[in-house]
Amino acid sequence: MTAQAGWLVEQLPRAMATDQVLHDLVSAFEQVHDTVRERIDAIEHQVDTGLASPDMLQYLGSWLGVMLEPTDPAEYRRSMVREVGKLLGWRGTRYGVEALLAAATGARVTVLDGGGVYGSNDKIPPPDPVVVVQMDHTGHLTERQVMAFLESELPLGAKVQLDVRFQQQTARGRARPPSTGDDNA
Incomplete structure (x- = not known):
């Protein structure tokens, strides 16, 4: 979801909108917001092991505690991250x-x-x-x-x-x- 260019600048009061420095500052905030928003909107694709980029897959693997070899086939690396994620509690x-x-x-x-x-009445082996x-x-x-x-x-x-x-x-x-x-x- 990309916002219309100038959406934040348009919200400035008329007196502030005429100040070029303030206009440029708010435009910079708008660009930062739009970039962050695009990344947030795409996060579901980056954490999906079937769609994640190789760098993101490496990061996900390290976050889950599995070290992936870049020389391993891509599908193997994707499968390992997927399995480790499913078995994290085990x-x-x-x-x-x-x-x-x-x-x-x-x-x-x-x-x-x-x-x-073992229960309280069970014999515990050595x-x-x-x-x-x-x-x-x-x-x-x-x-x-x-x-x-x-x-x-x-x-x-x-x-x-x-x-x-x-x-x-x-x-x-x-x-x-x-x-x-x-x-x-």
Whole structure:
């Protein structure tokens, strides 16, 4: 919604409107107002992860506590900010860690820990600081990046045991058709 140019100057009393200095000062206030108003009107598009500019997406990610790599694909960065925003209330919990790590890697993730909610008559098990994280693969992340993520999401003092079922294999040699059974591949 853009206001008509001169809208604020037109509201000056006739005696003040004839003063050129006052006219110019009020015109400057009008321009500042219009610029701020346009930015406020567009804010819904800037905080929408599907429409936000890359810089705004980076800012939103940092505000939510997720560091985005500029080299990651744009849709991945948008998805991460969206997921972190949805799971903000679950951060630090088993469900939150599973969901965020699954979103970051595209892998199936299971978190096993000794935490829980106990009633006044329930027997409380001894504390166990070990959190076991099982995942199919690390996606495009390295194990070191996954461990750094886990250290930032899990409670202080938790010891992480990471179990990755399928390790990424680095390609060796050159591509060739499947063997016919007569060579030792």
